[in-house]
Amino acid sequence: MIAEKRPELGARWLGRVGYEDALVLQQRLREGVSSHLLLLEHPHVYTMGVRTDPAHLLVDPATVNATVCWTDRGGDITYHGPGQLVGYPIIDVPVGPDSTPRYVHTLEASLIALLASYRIEAYTLDDFPGVWVGPRDAPRKIAAIGVKLSRGRSMHGFALNVHTDLSMFSNIVPCGIADKAVTSMEAEGIHASVAEVARSYAKHFASGFGFDQLDYQGVDDASQIAVSTSREKSEDAVASRLNQRLAKAGFSFDTAVPYVSRKPEWVRSEVNLGVEYRSLKHLVRDLNLVTVCEEAGCPNIYECWKDGTATFMINGERCTRACGFCLVDTSKPLPLDPSEPKRVAEAVAALNLSFAVVTAVARDDLEDGGSEAFAATIHEIRELNPSCSVEVLIPDFKGDQVSLERVLQARPDVLNHNLETVLRLHRAVRPSANYVRSLTVLARAKEFGLTTKSGLIVGMGESIPELKSVMRDIRSVGVDILTVGQYLRPTRDHLPVSRYYHPDEFAALREYAMSIGFRYVEASPLARSSYHARQGSDAAAGAMA
Structure with a gap:
C-alpha cells in the first residue's frame, strides 16, 4: 500500500532517548496534524504490549540492567536497547476495516527495501508480523513491529536490530514466539552505525508512504555540513571538550566570528x-x-x-x-x-x-x-x-x-x-x-x-x-x-x-x-x-x- 501523496515528513534522528520520554512525545504529536518519523535508540528496556503474557519475561530485569514498561501498542513483549534502530511514525492512516494490516504491510515493505539496500534479503511471514531473514524453514527475526492506530493516526512502530546485543532477547520470549531465532544486521555480516541506518531508512519510509518532501534532521549529524579541516589555525580551536563536540556536530571554526571584533x-x-x-x-x-x-x-x-x-x-x-x-x-x-x-x-x-x-x-x-x-x-x-x-x-x-x-x-x-x-x-x-x-x-x-x-x-x-x-x-x-x-x-x-x-x-x-x-x-x-x-x-x- 502506498498512501495518497502527502506534502512533508519531518524525520528526526534523536540518538539515545528514554522510553517514557519518547512515548510522551508521540502522544502529543499524535494530537496534531503534521507527519513525523521519530528515529532513536533506547536504553535497555523490555516493553509489554496489550497482549503480553507476563510469563514471557524470564528474568528480573534489574539483573540485566534493564527496565520494564507496559504500553498500549499491539503485540507481546519485546526488547529495545543500544544498537537497535527504533522508529515511531506519527502519520495519518486512512480509516477502514483493513487499516491496520495495510499499514503494517507498508511498514514491513519499507524495512525490506532498506535491508535490500544493504544486500540483506528479507521477507514477511504469514501470521507473524515483523521482518525476517534466512531460509524460510528456519527464519530469523531482524525487525519487530508493534503499532497502534487511533482516530486515523499512528503510534509506536518498529525495532530493527542493527548491532544489538542479541543476548538480551534470551531473557524473554520475543514477541511471544518461542521457536524462532532473532538476528541483527551485524550478525548477518553488515556493519553500520544506527545513525547511518536511520538516515537511509527515512528515505525509504518517505518513499513507501508517499511523501513529497523529507525534512530530515539528526543530532550530531554533520553529514551534510562542511566541517572545518583547519581547526588548528583558528584562535578558538583549543583542545577543549566543547570544541570537540562542536566539530563533531559540523561547526565551522574557520568562518566563526573572531572573539575580538566589533559587533554590528x-x-x-x-x-x-x-x-x-x-x-x-x-x-x-x-x-x-x-x-x-x-x-x-x-x-x-x-x-x-x-x-x-x-x-x-x-x-x-x-x-x-x-x-x-x-x-x-x-x-x-x-x-x-x-x-x-x-x-x-x-x-x-x-x-x-x-x-x-x-x-x-x-x-x-x-x-x-x-x-x-x-x-x-x-x-x-x-x-x-x-x-x-x-x-x-x-x-x-x-x-x-x-x-x-x-x-x-x-x-x-x-x-x-x-x-x-x-x-x-x-x-x-x-x-x-x-x-x-x-x-x-x-x-x-x-x-x-x-x-x-x-x-x-x-x-x-x-x-x-x-x-x-x-x-x-x-x-x-x-x-x-x-x-x-x-x-x-x-x-x-x-x-x-x-x-x-x-x-x-x-x-x-x-x-x-x-x-x-x-x-x-x-x-x-x-x-x-x-x-x-x-x-x-x-x-x-x-x-x-
Missing part, C-alpha cells in the same frame, strides 16, 4: 544608569536576591530595569550544568535559602508588578531538581500579589515527572522551557540536556492546560532550514509563545559566534513562526526569554480567547 550596531545595547535602574539594583541588593539579568549578562538589562521589570533567579546563583553559551557560574552550588521565595514575592510587591518572571539555575544535585522552590515562589507571589501573573522559566529536572508536575500543579500563568538550538547542535551546546526531554517538558505542560513558551538562540552554527525545522518541532507539541535572539559570546571560553543575524532575518523568522501557528513571537537581535514577557502572555491569551 544592531546588537549593541544602550547603557542607561538612570534612577529607575539604580533603584531596582538597590532593591535587589537589599533583599539579597539574584537576577538572571545580571548573572547571564543580558543585553536588555538597562531597558528592562528602567521599566522596573526584572527576572528573578531562584535556587542560588551556581548552576550544575555547563551549557556552551551561558555565563552563569558553574561552581559547586550552595544550600538553598528557604526564605528566598518570600523575598522574591516582597520584591514583586515593592515593584508593584502585574507580571513577574522567575527562573532558576539547574540544580541536578537536588533530589527534586529545585522544583519545590519554584512552586513555593509561585505561591508566595500570589499570596502577596493576588493580581500578579507569573511566568516561570524552568530546567528539565532531569526528566523527573514528579518534580515537573509539582511546578505544573502550581499553575503558573506561563510555563517556559527553552530548547535553545537545533537538533544537530543540541548535544554540543547543551551536553547535559536532551532535545526530546525538552520537548516532553513542553508537551506535558501543554497537556496540563498551561500557556507554554520556548526560546531559541541563533548564531551558534545553525542553518535557516534547521531553524525552521526546530520551530516546527516546538509548535508540534503545542507551544504558544516563541522567542528568538542573537547569541552573544560571554567569554573566550564559550561557544564561538558563527555569525550575526541581520534584523531583516529576524523579521523573516518571526513571520515564518507566526505562519505555522505560534500565538506570539518575539524575534530580534537582543530578544531573550523574558524580554517583553507580559506582552507575549497577553497576546497568547487573546489569541486563545
Whole structure:
C-alpha cells in the first residue's frame, strides 16, 4: 500500500532517548496534524504490549540492567536497547476495516527495501508480523513491529536490530514466539552505525508512504555540513571538550566570528544608569536576591530595569550544568535559602508588578531538581500579589515527572522551557540536556492546560532550514509563545559566534513562526526569554480567547 501523496515528513534522528520520554512525545504529536518519523535508540528496556503474557519475561530485569514498561501498542513483549534502530511514525492512516494490516504491510515493505539496500534479503511471514531473514524453514527475526492506530493516526512502530546485543532477547520470549531465532544486521555480516541506518531508512519510509518532501534532521549529524579541516589555525580551536563536540556536530571554526571584533550596531545595547535602574539594583541588593539579568549578562538589562521589570533567579546563583553559551557560574552550588521565595514575592510587591518572571539555575544535585522552590515562589507571589501573573522559566529536572508536575500543579500563568538550538547542535551546546526531554517538558505542560513558551538562540552554527525545522518541532507539541535572539559570546571560553543575524532575518523568522501557528513571537537581535514577557502572555491569551 502506498498512501495518497502527502506534502512533508519531518524525520528526526534523536540518538539515545528514554522510553517514557519518547512515548510522551508521540502522544502529543499524535494530537496534531503534521507527519513525523521519530528515529532513536533506547536504553535497555523490555516493553509489554496489550497482549503480553507476563510469563514471557524470564528474568528480573534489574539483573540485566534493564527496565520494564507496559504500553498500549499491539503485540507481546519485546526488547529495545543500544544498537537497535527504533522508529515511531506519527502519520495519518486512512480509516477502514483493513487499516491496520495495510499499514503494517507498508511498514514491513519499507524495512525490506532498506535491508535490500544493504544486500540483506528479507521477507514477511504469514501470521507473524515483523521482518525476517534466512531460509524460510528456519527464519530469523531482524525487525519487530508493534503499532497502534487511533482516530486515523499512528503510534509506536518498529525495532530493527542493527548491532544489538542479541543476548538480551534470551531473557524473554520475543514477541511471544518461542521457536524462532532473532538476528541483527551485524550478525548477518553488515556493519553500520544506527545513525547511518536511520538516515537511509527515512528515505525509504518517505518513499513507501508517499511523501513529497523529507525534512530530515539528526543530532550530531554533520553529514551534510562542511566541517572545518583547519581547526588548528583558528584562535578558538583549543583542545577543549566543547570544541570537540562542536566539530563533531559540523561547526565551522574557520568562518566563526573572531572573539575580538566589533559587533554590528544592531546588537549593541544602550547603557542607561538612570534612577529607575539604580533603584531596582538597590532593591535587589537589599533583599539579597539574584537576577538572571545580571548573572547571564543580558543585553536588555538597562531597558528592562528602567521599566522596573526584572527576572528573578531562584535556587542560588551556581548552576550544575555547563551549557556552551551561558555565563552563569558553574561552581559547586550552595544550600538553598528557604526564605528566598518570600523575598522574591516582597520584591514583586515593592515593584508593584502585574507580571513577574522567575527562573532558576539547574540544580541536578537536588533530589527534586529545585522544583519545590519554584512552586513555593509561585505561591508566595500570589499570596502577596493576588493580581500578579507569573511566568516561570524552568530546567528539565532531569526528566523527573514528579518534580515537573509539582511546578505544573502550581499553575503558573506561563510555563517556559527553552530548547535553545537545533537538533544537530543540541548535544554540543547543551551536553547535559536532551532535545526530546525538552520537548516532553513542553508537551506535558501543554497537556496540563498551561500557556507554554520556548526560546531559541541563533548564531551558534545553525542553518535557516534547521531553524525552521526546530520551530516546527516546538509548535508540534503545542507551544504558544516563541522567542528568538542573537547569541552573544560571554567569554573566550564559550561557544564561538558563527555569525550575526541581520534584523531583516529576524523579521523573516518571526513571520515564518507566526505562519505555522505560534500565538506570539518575539524575534530580534537582543530578544531573550523574558524580554517583553507580559506582552507575549497577553497576546497568547487573546489569541486563545
